[in-house]
Amino acid sequence: MIFSMLVFSLMVAVIFNFSFPPGSEFIDDAAAGIIWMTFIFTSLLGMSRSFVREVDKGCMQGLLLAPIDRVDIYISKMLINLIFIIMVEVVVVPLFSVFFKINLFDSIGALSAVLLLSTLGFAIVGTLFSAIAVNTRTREVMLPILHFPVSIPLIICAVQATNAVMAGQAWSVIWPWLKIIIAFDLIFFLVGYLTFEYIVEDS
Amino acid sequence: MKAEGSFAITVAGLTKCFGHMYALRQVDLAVKTGEFVTIFGPNGAGKTTLIRILSTLSKSSSGEVSILGSSPAKEPESIRRQIGVIGHNTFLYEELTAAENLKFYGKLYSVSNLGQRIEESLAEVGLSARAADRVRTFSRGMQQRLAIARAMLHDPSILLLDEPYTGLDQHAAHVLSEWLSRLRKESRTTLMVTHNIERGIELADRIVVLRNGEFVYDHLRKGVSAEDFKQIYNDLVEGKPGKHA
Numbered sequence: 476m477i478f479s480m481l482v483f484s485l486m487v488a489v490i491f492n493f494s495f496p497p498g499s500e501f502i503d504d505a506a507a508g509i510i511w512m513t514f515i516f517t518s519l520l521g522m523s524r525s526f527v528r529e530v531d532k533g534c535m536q537g538l539l540l541a542p543i544d545r546v547d548i549y550i551s552k553m554l555i556n557l558i559f560i561i562m563v564e565v566v567v568v569p570l571f572s573v574f575f576k577i578n579l580f581d582s583i584g585a586l587s588a589v590l591l592l593s594t595l596g597f598a599i600v601g602t603l604f605s606a607i608a609v610n611t612r613t614r615e616v617m618l619p620i621l622h623f624p625v626s627i628p629l630i631i632c633a634v635q636a637t638n639a640v641m642a643g644q645a646w647s648v649i650w651p652w653l654k655i656i657i658a659f660d661l662i663f664f665l666v667g668y669l670t671f672e673y674i675v676e677d678s
Numbered sequence: 679m680k681a682e683g684s685f686a687i688t689v690a691g692l693t694k695c696f697g698h699m700y701a702l703r704q705v706d707l708a709v710k711t712g713e714f715v716t717i718f719g720p721n722g723a724g725k726t727t728l729i730r731i732l733s734t735l736s737k738s739s740s741g742e743v744s745i746l747g748s749s750p751a752k753e754p755e756s757i758r759r760q761i762g763v764i765g766h767n768t769f770l771y772e773e774l775t776a777a778e779n780l781k782f783y784g785k786l787y788s789v790s791n792l793g794q795r796i797e798e799s800l801a802e803v804g805l806s807a808r809a810a811d812r813v814r815t816f817s818r819g820m821q822q823r824l825a826i827a828r829a830m831l832h833d834p835s836i837l838l839l840d841e842p843y844t845g846l847d848q849h850a851a852h853v854l855s856e857w858l859s860r861l862r863k864e865s866r867t868t869l870m871v872t873h874n875i876e877r878g879i880e881l882a883d884r885i886v887v888l889r890n891g892e893f894v895y896d897h898l899r900k901g902v903s904a905e906d907f908k909q910i911y912n913d914l915v916e917g918k919p920g921k922h923a
């Protein structure tokens with residue numbers, strides 16, 4: 476899983492590297508968008524599979540039968556999705572930095588905060604929706620369809636914050652975006668926390 | 679609650695409907711602690727639906743259910759800890775080995791002495807030699823054996839078995855019966871669904887027949903031979919209404 480996610484995002488990175496001539500001014504403006512587009516598609520690819528393995532042999536029922544809090548299933552799935560996406564980002568971000576000749580290491584702290592908190596939001600929403608999508612007939616299509624409209628605010632903030640970080644702007648410019656991202660994370664974690672039990676419950 | 683002390687499972691007026699379709703209609707059942715009850719019934723009678731409600735996987739539409747004094751709606755976790763369930767699915771991860779599957783579930787149930795317990799269970803179902811093989815490479819019967827080991831891993835006091843003999847060969851079926859009869863001596867309560875009349879009768883203290891979401895037969899096994907019961911069962915499922923035990 477992590478492997479196919481990695482391959483996919485490396486491919487995207489390489490393709491974009493070839494589509495822009497080095498040093499083109501356009502890159503500065505587009506880089507944040509390109510980076511996030513890569514991560515969004517990569518995370519959807521990974522997260523769409525997160526419950527498939529559970530439903531195939533009825534393992535989900537096995538989990539539901541266990542004397543555990545059902546929300547723990549959600550949190551574990553969400554954390555493992557988060558870890559997978561972060562692992563991909565750790566490999567791909569330096570690559571982008573090289574390809575696009577943007578120095579990201581001066582602002583590594585701010586960049587990490589933006590990446591981590593935004594990715595957390597994607598994992599929170601994506602895990603919840605993949606639990607819903609896995610029970611529909613068109614699993615693979617359903618996740619993006621559910622995920623995109625809901626995560627648009629997150630995507631906008633993530634791109635803007637990343638832009639600000641890459642342009643070397645002050646923390647005071649980045650922080651307002653980050654605040655919205657944190658609020659998004661909290662709200663949707665609460666939604667997942669409260670609804671997951673009903674999502675996985677059978678009729 | 680104390681009055682129910684001698685009953686492990688009590689069900690009163692249990693109804694389950696899917697849309698307009700009734701899977702269970704006003705079902706009553708009381709299973710004593712240590713009792714072994716076998717449920718027979720034609721396809722679609724509602725047997726699996728009943729097992730799923732008792733195992734907290736599914737919610738009833740109306741009626742009362744109590745398992746060891748707890749209600750599935752209010753205290754599902756304490757029930758889940760004490761039941762061992764075999765269902766239509768094996769609940770096994772194909773990409774994990776037999777031992778890994780048991781380890782995973784054992785952790786979920788906080789089984790103590792897990793390593794030793796896994797070895798014992800695998801030996802019990804005759805899979806010790808395949809412990810390190812992926813479940814994907816197992817035959818249907820082998821997967822069923824592992825599903826049985828999985829259900830017994832945490833030493834549950836109530837067994838809810840939905841067609842546990844599915845896919846087992848003669849020998850494995852015999853081993854399962856032996857195991858179940860040994861467990862029964864340790865005063866475990868068992869509710870088993872099966873289509874195999876010989877196997878179902880051999881172990882049962884009590885036999886019930888579910889048809890169309892209703893119990894149409896409920897009788898102590900003592901004094902009922904497999905031959906007699908086959909006759910009774912055929913009469914019942916061929917649908918002579920109003921025939922009650």
Ligand SMILES: Nc1ncnc2c1ncn2[C@@H]1O[C@H](COP(=O)(O)OP(=O)(O)OP(=O)(O)O)[C@@H](O)[C@H]1O
Pocket residue numbers: 678696699700701719720721722723724725726727728
């Ligand atoms: N999820 C569901 N949605 C709608 N109807 C269902 C559902 N599950 C079961 N039913 C219906 O409830 C009835 C009882 O089904 P159930 O699975 O309990 O039968 P069963 O006695 O276990 O049969 P079998 O011997 O084939 O396993 C059937 O008519 C079935 O169509």
Ligand SMILES: [Mg+2]
Pocket residue numbers: 725726727840
């Ligand atoms: Mg069934």
